Amino acid sequence: MSLELTINAEIKAAMLGKKEADLRALRAIKAAILVAKTAEGASGDLTEADESKLLQKLAKQRKDSLEIFRAQNREDLAVKEEEELVVIERFLPKQMSEAELRTAITDIIATTGASSPADMGKVMGVATKQLAGKADGKAISALVKELLTK
Incomplete structure (x- = not known):
């Protein structure tokens, strides 16, 4: 199953389970997929490598934001970024030790x-x-x- 179909199924499950943090992260992933698919010069379909790069980019954005928010003592925002990062990392390949x-x-x-x-x-x-x-x-x-x- 493609990442997009998996994300759509996860969004439905998160809505039914009323999991706000999961829903936020899943919607961010879905938005990024749509942007990538409709970008100028894009073929319309994403390869597995493209999906992986997309997820890594989203995870990196969350990590960078998390670092900034912690440095500025904005724990309320840091918690949201951390919750989203956990969800995004579920779809990433296992990282090397x-x-x-x-x-x-x-x-x-x-x-x-x-x-x-x-x-x-x-x-x-x-x-x-x-x-x-x-x-x-x-x-x-x-x-x-x-x-x-x-």
């Missing part, structure tokens, strides 16, 4: 022959392609930097 990520990046560094922080761009290019959807870009970047500065 730090140990799995470290192993994958170590392998990538070995295959690219990188040895210094100057090679970070080379490693990041390969890592972001291989680990797309499996790990957060910030986490990948931080770990690549840490491993190359050793």
